[in-house]
Amino acid sequence: MTVWREDELPGSAGQGLVAEIGRPRPAWTVDDLVAVVRSRNVRVLSLMHVGGDGWLKTLDFVPSGERHLRDIIQGGERADGSSLFRGMGIPSDASDIVLRPRVETAFLDPFASLPTLVLLCGHLDRDGSPLPQSPDTILRRATALLRAEAGIDLWALGEVEYFLGKRWDDHDIYGADDRGYHATSPFVFGEGLRRRALAILADLGVGVKYGHAEVGYIEARETQGVVWEQHEIELALQPLLDAADGILLAQWVLRNLAHQSGMRCTMDPMMREGHAGNGLHFHIVPVRDGEPLAIRNADGTLTDPARWLIGGLAQLGGALMAFGNRVTGSFARLRQAKEAPNTIVWGEFDRSALIRLPIVARDLEGREVTTPTIEFRLPDGSALPHLLLAGAALATAHGRVTPDLDELLARTRVGSGGAGPAAEPVPRSFVEVADALERCRPVLERGGVFPPAMVDSVLAGLREQLRLPG
16 A cells, blocks of 8 residues: 655655755754755745634744754744734734744745745744644644544545636647546646646655646636636645645645746636536545554455544534635535535445545555545635644544444445435535534534634634625
8 A cells, every 4th residue: 555654755856855864854853954054055944834814824034143043943933823813812912922843844945036944833822832723733632632532543635626727829729628637738738837746745745646637627718818727636645734734835836836837726616617616625544553544344344443534524524614615616616516525425436425435446466556545525625624634533533432323324325326315415505514513513622622712713704704795
């Protein structure tokens, strides 16, 4: 089974820091980064982190000397938490927080005009404890709760779907809607950009699995002279925090490359009704001691961790739309149902199911050469990956203690013929998502994982959508 280790990621023999430092990321030290700053003549040190809105933020330094450099790497810097996590319970009169760098996440910014070293950061509160509102903290706490209660971890990978747009010209004569899947140049114009993104992500330390052209295509006559085509980059299985960081870095790389190339890049769930939308499917695997666990027993039945995960997602899937399906276009994508789930069911290979068990590639001797996964197909390109994956971990813990789990799994299972008439629909509006989140908030808040003030803020945002024009 293919599971990439941090010291053997595809592309790690290229220009990435793994090759330069000569050790896997978990073994990196401050001394290693100081040596990189010297050897690469780094001028700027950038602390990158995830704000309350789910977007990547940066705080930049020009270190005045080695001591200043070490202080930043080891201690980070203060910031205004009430601005970064607005409305989430941080008062403006006591809003100082600290950005705390994670040494093992360092990479050289491939888009900076000056040599720049970037470090991803978590957040600490005024007392030096992990900041409750931080996406980094929430995901770590959810992972710790699942490990403590069930003795397992989860690993995940995301399928990053996106559309590239550019002004139409005489060369754009080949594209066609629903015919772009795995197409190659000259039938797609975004192949080169996608391949550059794969190589850059590998050098940044983001595990990548593959990339390909997708089915979506929108002709220029529908979009005022801009032609749009869809692509996908599938990342590699990694621990949840690395998987979530990888999603945001992949989107960051794609947007930067598109900007450099005079194109536009969007992860919007629905570009035009009647066309394919951008999903952000997650493949999730239970793991123990760093090794993926089987999804099925020898007799073909589901293993216990697989049952917990599927049952948990079936129960919390609607509530997790608050973090995975956050814009109006999310509902258009689900309503259109072009391989998008619209009922709460799970299936063996059914692409219209909320949760499915994809086929596993094997060699000629029957050996699995890809890791069996459980695919959660509900999220889309508006997702907040840290919060969504934290919810998946909590859903797994909840599935473990569900008393009627076998009945639930039998009731929500669907065959290739599609869901039966009794299948429960996914939420179809912000108000239904808010209702689902309200019902499930005790599961999310258990163990102090999701702060109540943050859940209140999310609920207020969902209900505010109801009052917006249109």
